[in-house]
Amino acid sequence: xxxxxxxxxxxxxxxxxxxxxxxxxSAERVxxxxxxxxxxxxxxxxxxxxxxxxxxxxxxxxxxxxxEHAGAINAATLAAIAAAMTKKYGRPVTATxxxxxxxxxxxxxxxxxxxxxxxxxxQLAALATAV
Numbered sequence: 001x002x003x004x005x006x007x008x009x010x011x012x013x014x015x016x017x018x019x020x021x022x023x024x025x026s027a028e029r030v031x032x033x034x035x036x037x038x039x040x041x042x043x044x045x046x047x048x049x050x051x052x053x054x055x056x057x058x059x060x061x062x063x064x065x066x067x068e069h070a071g072a073i074n075a076a077t078l079a080a081i082a083a084a085m086t087k088k089y090g091r092p093v094t095a096t097x098x099x100x101x102x103x104x105x106x107x108x109x110x111x112x113x114x115x116x117x118x119x120x121x122x123q124l125a126a127l128a129t130a131v
Contacts (some may be wrong), residue, residue, distance in 0.1 A: 008042070008043070008048045012048045018032075020059075024091075062111065063094065065094065068100040069097060069100065070103040070105050073097050078097060081109060
């Protein structure tokens, strides 16, 4: 990584840390960080802001369980998944549904970079690689 890219990455990481209040992204702090960057433009501002946006997006994704499903899914199931993920991760996690007919049946849950799958498509793919 070139020196200017590394410096932009380190600076964006510092900005990201300033965006947290008690370990959680704060809209007020993000606004403050963006106002600071606008007023005191760093070298390579686009690079800094892109890296900063990736950090913020990754952190926000940790608080959302995206539940892909092939058939119908009810609010009680989403609430149960949210409760289970909140308990597992020790932080508030909300659940949102996203239809995915390619799963055939079952669920796939994404929380940040973690994926939990219990779908027919996933089971068939595992069988195909085992053969």
